Amino acid sequence: MVKKFVERSYIALILIFLYAPIGILIVLSFNASKSRAKWGGFTFHWYQELFHNEAIMSALTTTLIIALSSAFIATVLGTAAAIAMNGMNKTPRTILMSITNIPMLNADIVTGISLMLVFVALKFTLGFTSVLLSHITFNIPYVILSVMPKLRQLNPHTFEAAQDLGASPLYAFFKVILPDIFPGVLSGFFLAFTMSLDDFVITHFTKGPEINTLSTKIYTEVRKGIKPEIYALSTIMFITVLLLLVLINRRGTEKKVPLRKV
Amino acid sequence: MKKIIVFAVMVSALFLFTACSKGSGEKVYVYNWGEYIDPEVFELFEEETGIEVVDDYFESNEEMYPKIKAGAVQYDVVCPSDYMIQKMIDEDLLAEINFDNVPNLKNIDTSYLKSSETFDPGNKFSVPYCWGTLGILYNKTMVDEPIDSWSAIFDEKYSGNILMIDSVRDAFGITLSYLGYDMNTTNETELDEAKALLQEQYPLVQAYVVDQVRDKMIGEEAALGVIYSGEAIYTKRENENLEYVVPKEGSNVWIDAWVIPKNCRNKENAEAFINFICDGEIALKNFEYITYSTPNSIARDMIEDEDIKNSQVAFPPQEVLDRCTTFRYLGEDFEAMYNNKWNEVKTE
């Protein structure tokens, strides 16, 4: 009994540690004072302001566009690559997997800098496209690593059978392979989306003046004091995701997150 | 499942489409200090001229310079300080401004144009934007004597309560003037003496900051902070215990001015922007937002708040200015020497 109590308290303490800063940010979004360091009373003011703040709204749009499209393109490229790699011999596959591992093992700062060097060397103007390309690059490995295990579980004979029965390879792919690996594809997409959303360092080095994602916008504001609208926006985003997760969990759909594999 | 993916494809495609289709019109790329212009000024400019403003920010002259030099991003208008403008003119990075396109230059008080000649002889390359001094912002309730000397920021009594400026020329400048030397010194012994003092100061410093000093002083995180005079009015508005002083040993007086890099995209748009900023009413609106002293005489006359109009902080009297010096560009070798010594200070 005592042991159970100790265990429960330990979990509780860690959760407090993880969520206390988030609680503070939520509290700050209701702070009437503009300064982070002072409590000036309760207000909904920043939530109203938020929708009139063009800079923040455009940073939000950019962030979402980049996260969605980079996750999507990475999912297509990554899934295709995973299928092909699955059919390869050991040596080429090991080499490809090792290259895939590079952006994961390398420091973000090195990845960001090296990508910037390429864009500058190619006289490519830093901006929306360079950020998008960089995000796709660091997202593809997540997709491959999510799809690969599903492919390994696949029964190869069904694909063969479909083709024997006259299906074109493409048709067979969509009818036979894709439905089986779809959970992996989907979780790869979500993982890539989350990573893109939370990235700061790589965006910082590959962006140009035209665009800001939420991360880089926040970074410029860190210095002169964060605008409370940012807290309001983050609170809305956080609560939305929280509610979504609770909802999904209620429905009991066991969402396969690629973090745990067979 | 299928529906989800179809939906995702459609949304992504839609977003991509809108992202590509937007922004075909005229633009002006402005590279400025953070929180150094009222965002509404951009909106008004866009309304009046139809030119879209793309804004980007830097925290120090040293951070701005390589970006302009590398030219990976082409900016149309940039706002460096005096000594950096001199350096950029020396290195032929700036374009001469066509003043036919900047008729509002007449609103700028000639005395500022005259002082600009120290770094821009003939006023060919720059238009003054803001000016001010460097001084100490202190919290009356947290110090037990009137602050009037740089000695306070080297005083052990305030250990952990000092916010030092994280900018190489400013940090050395104030230390040199405290020691009674020239702020533009190129004498290595004097510099080493300043470095030694800064190293002694390191354990007393709570944090090295530039822009963050504002929020930290308002929140009473520290008793003393080295700060630009323009922040004084704003911070006092938020916390009335704060007081700004230009120490008696002397300090730095600076001018930030608009310049147009040679590799700009559109010089006419840049000039239109500079002209717009020099408009009296716009300059006034901007002053009220950023609270940095304006060289615009029309704007200054229009300030309604008498306290601010006659503020000794925003518009210091001659006797204060007499003990202040402007930074000069010292050449690449001395610049490197300053930088190295500053790095040594910060890695104790």
Added chain:
Amino acid sequence: MNVLNKLTRHTENSERSLQNTHVNNVKWLSFPYIIWMSGFILVPLVLIIFYGLTNKENGFTFDNITLISDPINRQALFLALKLSLFSTAICLLLAYPLAIILNKTKMKSNSFIVLILILPMWMNFLLRTIAWQNILEKKGVINNILAFFHLPALNIINTPTAIILGMVYNFLPFMVLPIYNVLIKIDKDVVNAARDLGANNRQTFMKIIFPLSLPGVISGITMVFVPSLTTFVISTILGGSKIILIGNVIEQQFRLGNWHTGSGLSLVLMIFILFSMAILSKYDKESEGSNLW
């Protein structure tokens, strides 16, 4: 941030039987990816090596590399190493018991635990770190609470301790998850067998559970150590620019336009990381041979 997928590394790298040889005709599907990765992973690496080994006049030089022995840079690297080792150790000490408890609780859905640990990521990384500034400041949350109880104030903002705290906070989930993922896969029969053969709790842990969980521990160490070693954001926000880590030095070099110096130092950092990984993988028996690093 891109560390999350290192979680899966272990399951990925273990070789399985190749049953899909006849899907060979889809090889072309990998071409876009191969082109992409050469363009955006290999070429960038080559460029960083090129910049790191040349000077502004494009002449070959080792100067940028040897600059790491400059006292300022060396100190920044050692400090980064020290802080990241501390934070990795603390993460491990906190995470291992947590993973064991979570494994025992038998939550009806494992993904729920994973999500609870990942959920904070939806609040921006910079904001979460700034929140710690609020908590730790002289007039911050903790000191307000302490003052209320007339306790002495806690002054850890802008010290290495604050930075370690920031690292532990940001990267703890990346230690918990891989360990947890390995623990749930341990066959209960093995544990029971050990018990039946007379092993006590301690022996079971030392001889069975811990050795089997080692791959997860190593994954976790990698995923906490690398981002801690290379961060410049956490040290800037919680260190008040007083504490300079190797990440700060590299970021500053690029900010001041010294690309060659910055690349040279990045190269050193990269080699350093690879070296650490190589040492670590010696203990990582499971994925031996299949792992590049």
